[in-house]
Amino acid sequence: MEKKKIKIVVVxxxxxxxxxxVNRLEKEGYTVFEAANGHDGETAILKEEPEVVLLDWMLPGKQGSAVCASLRQQQFENQIIMMTAKAQDVDKIDAxxxxxxDYITKPFNMDVLVALLDNKVKYLLTHDKSEIHRFSGMEHHPNVHSLVMRDGRKMELTILENRILLYFLKNPDKVINRDELMQVVWGYNSDVNTRTLDMHIVRLRKKIEENPENPQLLQTVRGIGYRFNLG
Known part of the structure; x- marks a missing residue:
């Protein structure tokens, strides 16, 4: 797939x-659509089904956060990159x-934006969207952020739960310390409080463990971090 076949919606x-x-991305060879508010943006995204969305956080009509949540509820699975002046860790976690x-903080350099998009597109073109990981009678579909449960039910994962589970499944039976896991999940040398990570682990356990109070899969290694036990 060439760049000109990659669609981007800018809201x-x-x-x-x-x-x-829009002007820069068109010069870079992308097919670009644009919208000036949340409602029009959501309509354009659902109509065009772009590979990548550039979405402003603060929008008239409907906030970018609400647009994003609505798109995910409607099974839009492609990349949504938030453009935001909010740069605190708590804001990133909310996003x-x-x-x-992913997100890019305003004001941003246009070359940095292009490099980010080129990297995302390269990933899209080289990774199999049908990737599936099976464990304990369940299936993890990382590209659509979902689990198929033992009884056939489908359960949605948040972006963070998805990243955490995928990393564990790619590193089975390995003890992973909290710092390593936070760097992988948040994508930078995070100073996020470890309690935040632990909170997401608790939520993930509720989705994958038969008894979250006595986890058999995602186990705590006291004083270090966690280990994913595949037996």
Whole structure:
């Protein structure tokens, strides 16, 4: 697939910034659609089904966070990159929790944005969307952030739960310390409180363990981190 076949929807209410982003991406060879508010953006995304969405957090009509959450509920599975002036860790955690794939902090350099998108597109073109991991009678579908349970029910995972589970499944029976796991999950040398990570582990356990109070799969290694036990 060539760049010109990759569709990007840019949802941004700042007219000047939207013009600059759209103009640059078109010059880079992408097919670009644009919207100036949340409602129009969501409509355009569902209609065009782009590979990548660039979504402003603060939008008129419907906030970017609400648009993102709504898209995920409607089974939109592609990349959603949040453009935001919010840069605190708590804001980043919130963004991941309502379903963004990544974020870029305003003001941003246009070359950095292009490099980020090129990297995302390269990943899309080289990874198998049908990737499935099986464990303990369940199936993990990382590209659609879901689990198929033992009884056939489908359960959705948040972006963070998805990243955590995928890393454990790729490193079975290995003791993984909290710092390593936070770096993998949040994508940078995180200073997020370890309690935040532990909270997500608790939530994930509730989805994969038969008895979350006595976990057999995702086990705590006291004083170090966690281990995923495949037996």
């Amino acid at each position: 941004e209410d700042d007219e000047n910034l939207r013009f600059l982003v 991941y929790n309502f379903g963004v794939s």
